[in-house]
Each structure stands twice: as structure tokens, then as C-alpha cells.
Amino acid sequence: MDTIATPAAAPTLGADQVAAYRRDGYVVVAGLVAPRLVAAAIEAISGLASGRIPARATEIAFEPGFDGAKLRPEDREAHIRKFSRFIEDSEALRAVALSRRLHRILDRIMGEGRELLQDMALIKPPRVGGAKPWHQDAAYFRVRDPGLVVGVWIALDPARRENGCMEVIPRSHAEGPVPHIPAEDVNLCTIRPDRLRPAERVHVELEPGDALIFHPLLHHYTAPNNSDLRRRALQFHFNQTGTVWTDLETHRGLFHDEHGAYAGCTVPKSKLAAGAAPYWPDGRKMPVVPVDDWT
Numbered sequence: 001m002d003t004i005a006t007p008a009a010a011p012t013l014g015a016d017q018v019a020a021y022r023r024d025g026y027v028v029v030a031g032l033v034a035p036r037l038v039a040a041a042i043e044a045i046s047g048l049a050s051g052r053i054p055a056r057a058t059e060i061a062f063e064p065g066f067d068g069a070k071l072r073p074e075d076r077e078a079h080i081r082k083f084s085r086f087i088e089d090s091e092a093l094r095a096v097a098l099s100r101r102l103h104r105i106l107d108r109i110m111g112e113g114r115e116l117l118q119d120m121a122l123i124k125p126p127r128v129g130g131a132k133p134w135h136q137d138a139a140y141f142r143v144r145d146p147g148l149v150v151g152v153w154i155a156l157d158p159a160r161r162e163n164g165c166m167e168v169i170p171r172s173h174a175e176g177p178v179p180h181i182p183a184e185d186v187n188l189c190t191i192r193p194d195r196l197r198p199a200e201r202v203h204v205e206l207e208p209g210d211a212l213i214f215h216p217l218l219h220h221y222t223a224p225n226n227s228d229l230r231r232r233a234l235q236f237h238f239n240q241t242g243t244v245w246t247d248l249e250t251h252r253g254l255f256h257d258e259h260g261a262y263a264g265c266t267v268p269k270s271k272l273a274a275g276a277a278p279y280w281p282d283g284r285k286m287p288v289v290p291v292d293d294w295t
């Protein structure tokens with residue numbers, strides 16, 4: 001008798017996994033993005049880096065010490081720290097952010113109705129990519145209720161200990177907002193060491209197309225990439241429709257030290273005294289309309 005090949009089932013989130021997300025602050029979904037779309041996303045990133053795809057809306061940040069204007073187009077990707085706001089520039093990257101299977105999963109965690117808050121590609125190039133210090137993403141978002149935001153980190157290359165996979169502290173989200181130490185480069189803002197339990201870290205090693213879905217109060221970190229292995233990833237944040245964006249004062253109500261001083265990551269250290277403009281003023285507020293999956 002002939003056997004009929006059935007297509008690989010789209011991953012969904014069972015009640016146990018929803019409960020795991022609430023308990024641990026994260027859940028892994030294997031095979032969220034199909035290999036063809038992973039390949040197209042990698043192609044898009046390389047195209048945006050070299051200029052083959054025009055970076056009209058995309059912002060590109062190089063690793064500290066490198067100047068993109070001085071690098072040959074073909075050498076740029078190996079020195080890029082991150083891309084952001086790219087979804088207008090690439091159909092493939094937009095297809096990942098808005099994929100129906102991703103949003104069916106997020107419906108289970110967040111309920112229906114959400115906006116794209118942030119789209120990023122985190123490149124961590126071999127031998128060059130630096131660490132992202134321990135932090136809570138909500139320290140970067142001036143929202144009144146961080147619980148209305150969810151992060152999604154999708155591996156495009158195998159993510160391993162040696163190339164800087166995500167490291168998380170299970171259940172740390174349950175501690176609520178903790179004080180961060182502001183830095184001049186807001187990307188280096190970090191949780192105050194006395195509020196961190198690094199011995200409890202879990203390395204989240206992923207295959208291309210796998211996703212880590214995580215709470216915005218989860219303590220997480222990525223190590224420098226001291227290997228020869230690439231470690232490209234996409235990261236999206238979504239907020240529930242109706243999420244209220246606030247000001248520095250309200251954010252200070254969440255992220256502050258024992259003396260009441262602001263201890264979030266929305267302002268570079270030297271500008272704190274002046275109550276300066278936020279790093280991320282007010283989410284993208286782009287309503288999510290899911291698109292068909294690439295299989």
C-alpha cells in the first residue's frame with residue numbers, strides 16, 4: 001500500500017506550554033519558521049547589509065569600533081550588531097513577523113489583537129559580536145503594564161553556547177521589575193548584580209527556525225561570539241492592543257533603586273539628570289494582520 005506523506009504539522013501551543021510560559025517566563029517552539037523562509041530571511045539580511053536590497057526604513061547598527069561607511073559592502077554583515085525596522089524593506093522578514101502560525105501561538109498567550117512594537121535582526125558576527133548584558137526587555141519599554149508585551153527570538157543559524165545563544169533565568173520574571181545600571185550605550189544597560197542569579201541560567205540552544213517566546217521581565221543574556229560560527233537571529237516584540245505607553249516618571253515607578261532613582265534603560269547614563277528623550281519613545285503601534293505561512 002502506498003503511504004501518503006503528510007505535511008509537517010504546524011506547531012501550536014498546548015495548555016501545558018502556555019502554563020510553562022506563565023511559570024518559567026519562556027517557552028520554546030521548535031520548527032516555527034519553515035526552512036525556505038529561514039533561507040529567505042538570511043538572504044534578506046545579507047542583501048540589506050551589502051546594499052543589494054535598499055535599506056529604506058531599516059536602521060543598521062555596527063559593532064562598537066566599526067564604521068559601516070569604511071567597510072566594503074561584502075564585509076559589512078560580518079561587523080553588524082543589529083538591524084531594526086526592516087519589515088517594510090523585505091517581504092521575507094515581514095512574512096516571519098506576521099506569520100499566521102506565530103500569531104496563532106501568540107493568541108494562546110496574549111489573547112487576540114496585538115501590535116508590532118519592535119523588529120530586529122541580531123547578528124553577533126563570529127569573533128566580533130559582543131555580549132548583550134543581563135537585562136529585562138521591559139526596562140527598555142515605557143509601558144504601564146509590561147505583562148502586555150511578549151518577545152519572540154527566532155534562530156536563523158544553530159544557536160549554541162559557543163556562538164552566543166540566549167541564556168535565561170527561569171522564573172525570574174516573577175520577581176517583577178528589578179533595578180538596572182544605566183550605561184552610556186543603552187544596549188549595555190544591565191541588571192544590578194545583587195538582583196541576578198546567574199548560577200541558575202539555562203542555555204537555550206536552538207535550531208534554525210526554532211523560536212524562544214519570552215516574558216518581558218525574564219532575565220536574559222547573550223555571550224560574545226568567540227567562535228567561527230554565525231549566530232543570526234530575528235527578534236520581535238508585540239504588545240496587546242490598548243497597551244498604554246507612558247513617560248519617564250511612570251517608568252521610574254517600575255524601574256527604580258532603593259532611593260527612588262530611575263533604574264531602567266530608556267535613557268543613556270549621561271542624559272539621565274536632564275530627564276532626556278527616551279531611547280524608545282512610543283512603540284511602533286503597527287497592528288498585526290497575519291499573512292499566510294511560507295511552507
Ligand SMILES: O=C(O)CCC(=O)C(=O)O
Pocket residue numbers: 122124132137164220221222233235
Ligand atoms: O540576540 C542577542 O544577542 C540579544 C538579544 C536581546 O536580548 C535583546 O536585544 O534584547
